[in-house]
Amino acid sequence: MLINTPDGIGQLAWEKMDGLLPAIVQDAFDGRVLMQGYMNREALAHSLESGQVTFWSRSRQKLWTKGETSGNTLQLQAVHADCDGDCLLVLAIPDGPTCHRNTDTCFDEEAAVTPALAFLASLERLVTEREANRPEGSYTTTLFEAGTKRIAQKVGEEGVETALAAVAGDREELINESADLLYHLLVLLKSQNTRLEEVISVLKSRHGG
Numbered sequence: 001m002l003i004n005t006p007d008g009i010g011q012l013a014w015e016k017m018d019g020l021l022p023a024i025v026q027d028a029f030d031g032r033v034l035m036q037g038y039m040n041r042e043a044l045a046h047s048l049e050s051g052q053v054t055f056w057s058r059s060r061q062k063l064w065t066k067g068e069t070s071g072n073t074l075q076l077q078a079v080h081a082d083c084d085g086d087c088l089l090v091l092a093i094p095d096g097p098t099c100h101r102n103t104d105t106c107f108d109e110e111a112a113v114t115p116a117l118a119f120l121a122s123l124e125r126l127v128t129e130r131e132a133n134r135p136e137g138s139y140t141t142t143l144f145e146a147g148t149k150r151i152a153q154k155v156g157e158e159g160v161e162t163a164l165a166a167v168a169g170d171r172e173e174l175i176n177e178s179a180d181l182l183y184h185l186l187v188l189l190k191s192q193n194t195r196l197e198e199v200i201s202v203l204k205s206r207h208g209g
């Protein structure tokens with residue numbers, strides 16, 4: 001249930017936990033769970049009005065807008081309540097690391113807790129970092145130094161190799177070539193200052209998302 005009006009706020013099961021609801025914050029782009037906090041009515045209303053995720057701090061007994069001291073805010077995208085209205089799922093775009101440990105999420109950043117598809121987003125972040133810092137000895141740096149023409153050529157080659165592997169019925173080769181293709185495509189998109197999110201938006205709009 002999407003919560004986006006005062007009416008919606010009023011329908012939640014506030015009485016169950018003395019006016020508080022647990023709020024799970026999920027990265028709106030890659031689906032990673034970033035953190036969990038508590039909201040009261042005021043915190044939820046403030047989050048919806050300001051577009052900045054705001055909690056009720058139980059230790060300080062006051063509203064706490066995430067990032068008010070660290071600057072690492074969470075830009076609110078949407079709030080959903082669960083089936084019986086006693087838990088909130090908050091979709092947000094983080095601006096900087098969410099956790100005080102300077103990590104993206106309060107949960108361990110191990111492969112086990114990262115949804116498989118979210119790895120594509122972390123690969124994109126790595127490519128972005130390589131483009132900015134150009135570390136020596138990195139293949140990605142070599143590609144950026146060689147320029148768009150070279151990167152585009154690699155995308156073409158990997159595309160053909162992927163197609164040929166499928167035609168040959170070589171499943172293992174198909175998987176390997178597809179991995180190469182996706183990686184080089186991310187590099188090509190970055191070289192044109194284009195984000196994977198923009199590509200996914202087109203896919204979503206074509207398929208009713």
Ligand SMILES: [Zn+2]
Binds near residue numbers: 035101105106107
């Ligand atoms: Zn944390």
